[in-house]
Amino acid sequence: xxxxxxxxxxxxxxxxxxxxxxxxxxxxxxxxxxxxxxxxxxxxxxxxxxxxxxxxxxxxxxxxxxxxxxxxxxxxxxxxxxxxxxxxxxxxxxxxxxxxxxxxxxxxxxxxxxxxxxxxxxxxxxxxxxxxxxxxxxxxxxxxxxxxxxxxxxxxxxxxxxxxxxxxxxxxxxxxxxxxxxxxxxxxxxxxxxxxxxxxxxxxxxxxxxxxxxxxxxxxxxxxxxxxxxxxxxxxxxxxxxxxxxxxxxxxxxxxxxxxxxxxxx
Amino acid sequence: xxxxxxxxxxxxxxxxxxxxxxxxxxxxxxxxxxxxxxxxxxxxxxxxxxxxxxxxxxxxxxxxxxxxxxxxxxxxxxxxxxxxxxxxxxxxxxxxxxxxxxxxxxxxxxxxxxxxxxxxxxxxxxxxxxxxxxxxxxxxxxxxxxxxxxxxxxxxxxxxxxxxxxxxxxxxxxxxxxxxxxxxxxxxxxxxxxxxxxxxxxxxxxxxxxxxxxxxxxxxxxxxxxxxxxxxxxxxxxxxxxxxxxxxxxxxxx
Amino acid sequence: xxxxxxxxxxxxxxxxxxxxxxxxxxxxxxxxxxxxxxxxxxxxxxxxxxxxxxxxxxxxxxxxxxxxxxxxxxxxxxxxxxxxxxxxxxxxxxxxxxxxxxxxxxxxxxxxxxxxxxxxxxxxxxxxxxxxxxxxxxxxxxxxxxxxxxxxxxxxxxxxxxxxxxxxxxxxxxxxxxxxxxxxxxxxxxxxxxxxxxxxxxxxxxxxxxxxxxxxxxxxxxxxxxxxxxxxxxxxxxxxxxxxxxxxxxxxxxxxxxxxxxxxxxxx
Numbered sequence: 001x002x003x004x005x006x007x008x009x010x011x012x013x014x015x016x017x018x019x020x021x022x023x024x025x026x027x028x029x030x031x032x033x034x035x036x037x038x039x040x041x042x043x044x045x046x047x048x049x050x051x052x053x054x055x056x057x058x059x060x061x062x063x064x065x066x067x068x069x070x071x072x073x074x075x076x077x078x079x080x081x082x083x084x085x086x087x088x089x090x091x092x093x094x095x096x097x098x099x100x101x102x103x104x105x106x107x108x109x110x111x112x113x114x115x116x117x118x119x120x121x122x123x124x125x126x127x128x129x130x131x132x133x134x135x136x137x138x139x140x141x142x143x144x145x146x147x148x149x150x151x152x153x154x155x156x157x158x159x160x161x162x163x164x165x166x167x168x169x170x171x172x173x174x175x176x177x178x179x180x181x182x183x184x185x186x187x188x189x190x191x192x193x194x195x196x197x198x199x200x201x202x203x204x205x206x207x208x209x210x211x212x213x214x215x216x217x218x219x220x221x222x223x224x225x226x227x228x229x230x231x232x233x234x235x236x237x238x239x240x241x242x243x244x245x246x247x248x249x250x251x252x253x254x255x256x257x258x259x260x261x262x263x264x265x266x
Numbered sequence: 267x268x269x270x271x272x273x274x275x276x277x278x279x280x281x282x283x284x285x286x287x288x289x290x291x292x293x294x295x296x297x298x299x300x301x302x303x304x305x306x307x308x309x310x311x312x313x314x315x316x317x318x319x320x321x322x323x324x325x326x327x328x329x330x331x332x333x334x335x336x337x338x339x340x341x342x343x344x345x346x347x348x349x350x351x352x353x354x355x356x357x358x359x360x361x362x363x364x365x366x367x368x369x370x371x372x373x374x375x376x377x378x379x380x381x382x383x384x385x386x387x388x389x390x391x392x393x394x395x396x397x398x399x400x401x402x403x404x405x406x407x408x409x410x411x412x413x414x415x416x417x418x419x420x421x422x423x424x425x426x427x428x429x430x431x432x433x434x435x436x437x438x439x440x441x442x443x444x445x446x447x448x449x450x451x452x453x454x455x456x457x458x459x460x461x462x463x464x465x466x467x468x469x470x471x472x473x474x475x476x477x478x479x480x481x482x483x484x485x486x487x488x489x490x491x492x493x494x495x496x497x498x499x500x501x502x503x504x505x506x507x508x509x510x511x512x513x514x515x516x517x518x519x520x
Numbered sequence: 521x522x523x524x525x526x527x528x529x530x531x532x533x534x535x536x537x538x539x540x541x542x543x544x545x546x547x548x549x550x551x552x553x554x555x556x557x558x559x560x561x562x563x564x565x566x567x568x569x570x571x572x573x574x575x576x577x578x579x580x581x582x583x584x585x586x587x588x589x590x591x592x593x594x595x596x597x598x599x600x601x602x603x604x605x606x607x608x609x610x611x612x613x614x615x616x617x618x619x620x621x622x623x624x625x626x627x628x629x630x631x632x633x634x635x636x637x638x639x640x641x642x643x644x645x646x647x648x649x650x651x652x653x654x655x656x657x658x659x660x661x662x663x664x665x666x667x668x669x670x671x672x673x674x675x676x677x678x679x680x681x682x683x684x685x686x687x688x689x690x691x692x693x694x695x696x697x698x699x700x701x702x703x704x705x706x707x708x709x710x711x712x713x714x715x716x717x718x719x720x721x722x723x724x725x726x727x728x729x730x731x732x733x734x735x736x737x738x739x740x741x742x743x744x745x746x747x748x749x750x751x752x753x754x755x756x757x758x759x760x761x762x763x764x765x766x767x768x769x770x771x772x773x774x775x776x777x778x779x780x781x782x783x784x785x786x787x788x
Contacts, residue, residue: 020363045385103282103289109510110503112454115461117468118495121483125305160612166583167608168628169601178631182618201375208377209468210483216378223381231381238378246370 047232055233056240065218065234072203072215075131079138079199084192086139087146091191094147095154111144120206134206134214141202142195149194153187154180189256193249200242307489315493332475335391336463339398343459346399347406348448352436354407355414355444365411372404377465384470394466394474401462402455409451413444446516453509460502527556528683528715529580534589535740536575548740550575552589555734555743557683557717562709564718564726566772567736568783573719574611576741577687580717581608593683607676609686613668615660615675621647622656625674632679646674649711650704666693666701677708686718690725698722702729703757710753723776727768728759735775738783744775 029049035041036048047055059065094101116137123133157180165175181188207216215238222231291309298308307315319325354361380397387393421443425435441448467476468483475494482490535551550572557563557580565573578584579591585600593603607628615624625646629639647653650670660668669689676684686705690698702725709716720726726733733747749768751759759765 017359017362020359021367024363024367041386046382099282102279103286106283106503106507107286107290109453110457110499110506112457112461114495114499114502115464117465118479118483118491118498121486121491122301122305122488125486126301158612158614160610160614161616163583163608163610164614167581167602167606168631169604170631174631179616182616185618197373201377204375205377208380219378219381223384228385235378235382239374242374243370246373250366250369 044228047228051229052232052236055229056236059230059233059237065215068213068215068218071131071213072207075134075214076138076196076199076203079135079142079203080196082135082139083142083146083195083199087143087191087195088150088188090143090147091150091154094151101151108144108148116141116202117205117209120210124210129212131214134203134211137206138199138202142198145194145198146191149187149191150184153184153191156187157183186253186256189253193253196245196249197242204238305488307492311489312492312496315489316497319490319493319497328474328478331391331471331473332463332467335394335467335474336398336460338395339402339459339463340456342395342399343402343406343455344452347403347451347455348410348441350403351407351410352414352440355411356440358415361411361415365408368404368408368411372408376400376462380465380469383466389470391471393470394463394476397466397470398459398463401465402459405458406451406455409454410444410448413447413451414440416447417443446513449509449513449516453506453513456505456509457502460498464498526559528559528594529557529717530590530592531555531580532590532592534576534579534586534591536572536579536584537587550579550741551586553741553743554589555746557715558731559715560713561731562706562716562718562729563732563734564720564730565734565736566720566723566726566776567741568738568776568780569721570783570786571736571738571779572741573736574687576736577608577685577717577719580683581606581685583608605682607679607681607684609669609672609676609684609689611687611689611691613660613665613672615668615671617660620657620659621652621663621671624660624671625678627675628679642678642680643674646678649677649708650674666690666697669693670701673708677712680712681714684714684716686716688719688721691721698725699757705729706755723769723772724760727765727772728755728757733768733772735772736779738779739786744779747772 032041032046033048033050036043036046094104119140120133120137123136127133127136161179161183162175165179170178203214204216207214208220209216211217215234219231219234219238222228222234295308298306303311354364376397379400383396383400384393387396417440421439425439430438464476464479467474468480471477475498479491479494481487482494532554533552534554536549538547538549539545540547553576565576567573575584579586580593580598582593582598582600582602591598593606596603616627619627622643625643626639629642634642644653644656647656650673652667652670652674655663655667660671663671669692673686673689690701693701705716705718706729708714718726718729727749730749731751733749735744735747736742737744747768750764
């Protein structure tokens with residue numbers, strides 16, 4: 001299929017993957033649009049995507065939910081920062097203490113098996129009826145993913161690079177700084193990506209379940225009040241926002257990966 | 267004493283497990299003492315509460331309800347996910363096109379999609395199954411797809427050499443070769459499907475373990491919350507570890 | 521030839537024993553080995569797989585300490601720490617994927633605190649020597665395996681080591697590239713005057729490139745014999761036409777054949 005070298009292919013062929021992708025997305029949206037407008041799907045339950053988008057824009061322009069957006073963003077951001085920092089430290093500690101790592105292994109593996117939301121009421125009682133239980137929830141949900149990925153990255157530094165460090169007579173700190181950390185960066189970045197995603201999921205989920213404010217709460221409120229246009233508008237905003245963040249992270253990752261990764265030759 | 271890189275002996279592994287259990291129970295008891303039993307019941311009272319819950323007349327009904335929903339959702343996630351993953355993995359272009367889309371879907375807080383699911387499926391067991399399935403199917407697709415794409419070309423050539431049909435290829439070559447990664451995906455898919463089913467029950471049902479949980483949360487009934495959470499945790503951990511053992515066995519064989 | 525040159529490396533009755541990972545049983549990998557490396561010579565080690573050749577290199581480099589016996593570099597004992605003046609090129613690709621070719625090669629020099637203009641001079645020379653001058657800004661992931669190994673050799677070369685240890689650096693390359701790389705090693709050796717010890721599977725390579733060849737037995741590795749080739753320092757690819765070349769090859773294979781069979785049987 002790709003018989004020609006990249007530089008000689010016509011532009012549409014080179015970018016055909018992206019083009020097809022956009023086609024798929026457009027196709028799905030059109031299908032939903034038609035389905036709703038033509039009554040295949042109940043148009044009250046599921047409004048056409050075009051109306052969703054309009055509602056989203058309207059909400060943005062009117063700024064009706066500015067405070068809620070800010071509350072959710074701030075809670076998630078703090079959770080991400082804490083999770084990345086402590087997750088990284090935790091990963092390093094696990095790397096340095098293999099016995100501890102072995103003991104905690106089953107726990108780390110099953111950590112994500114239970115809905116973390118069950119802790120939410122306890123966190124409220126502990127931290128009060130404010131934003132902190134949500135931050136804690138986001139932190140708890142994200143920190144282990146960060147730690148496990150950090151650990152993974154540190155463990156996957158190819159042994160030959162560490163032998164090279166010894167050959168160059170590097171001290172432990174230099175070895176860590178100049179070899180181990182740069183070599184594990186792709187995995188650490190994966191951990192950061194997951195921390196961002198999980199924090200958002202936890203914060204918005206928590207707001208959904210039990211909260212007086214925030215983006216998730218507003219979606220639940222709109223749902224309970226049968227205010228579908230607002231609900232869908234909010235959900236569209238959420239999807240667009242999450243999609244953008246993912247895209248940015250993905251682009252940053254491509255930049256990193258282009259130069260830094262040894263393709264695993266398995 | 268073994269060198270630091272030696273594999274742990276069986277005795278050491280059991281020792282680790284005991285250590286872990288004692289550590290968890292210890293921290294738990296400490297936290298309970300620190301925060302007070304109304305906020306965080308301790309291990310003993312929770313075990314007692316578990317017995318109370320289980321012997322409750324309605325419990326069996328709730329369990330069945332959850333079990334059915336979870337089972338159905340798991341089947342959809344598993345087989346649907348594998349089927350789609352096989353298709354996307356086998357066709358290079360399709361896989362390339364869909365991979366970022368799948369990853370994007372994976373990272374959406376699906377909790378924000380719940381209202382849509384409820385509006386489409388109504389309040390009942392189908393909504394719960396849908397919740398569970400949408401949580402679990404995506405990682406299954408991603409893992410299966412990645413596993414197939416990473417197969418060594420020699421496997422694909424052997425399919426052509428033996429002139430296998432698509433179905434035969436899938437059953438006799440693709441799935442066995444990709445099984446370790448698929449099982450890894452299964453571990454995550456299992457947990458997420460369970461999570462999705464429970465969340466569905468919390469919001470959309472009058473029956474089921476998730477509903478019991480939601481009721482306890484609303485009433486701030488800490489003993490029940492912790493008891494139910496413990497049961498769920500033990501169940502999920504047991505299956506997760508079982509799948510992990512299977513995974514290890516497969517990798518050793520491979 | 522000149523008078524017996526000073527031994528830069530002196531190995532006396534060195535052995536190495538590991539404890540196996542899963543059983544904890546001791547595993548006698550190497551030795552006892554006794555030999556000297558003469559300063560400025562090109563020495564090769566040939567032997568069957570898994571006979572301890574890499575272990576020997578580790579001992580010489582200070583990457584591991586001998587279980588018994590001694591290793592001396594420039595008169596000083598080598599025990600588990602890498603002495604100054606030694607550079608190693610490993611079997612696997614050890615290029616740093618996050619640095620471009622120039623920064624890879626310059627890595628050791630910059631750490632040593634050399635001023636940047638000297639670093640540039642040395643690295644440019646080394647990259648040019650290894651045929652990598654066009655690649656200074658490229659990243660290893662964009663290069664072939666052979667070129668990445670050349671980056672590793674350049675990185676070792678710029679350090680101007682007195683002893684260079686190479687552990688089957690051309691193992692993953694095809695035959696023709698190997699031959700070319702062999703010629704480049706000879707150039708490097710003549711240009712720098714370093715002592716070089718090369719570990720290789722290939723008997724031809726060893727016979728062509730070396731002053732002396734250590735023929736190693738199967739596990740636990742011991743030197744069956746150390747063969748002198750007697751080639752002049754100006755040797756090149758044409759040396760393969762010398763009638764002694766074939767004789768040396770046959771002689772060494774004669775010694776190795778039985779050992780290789782033993783090693784093959786042991787693998788089961």
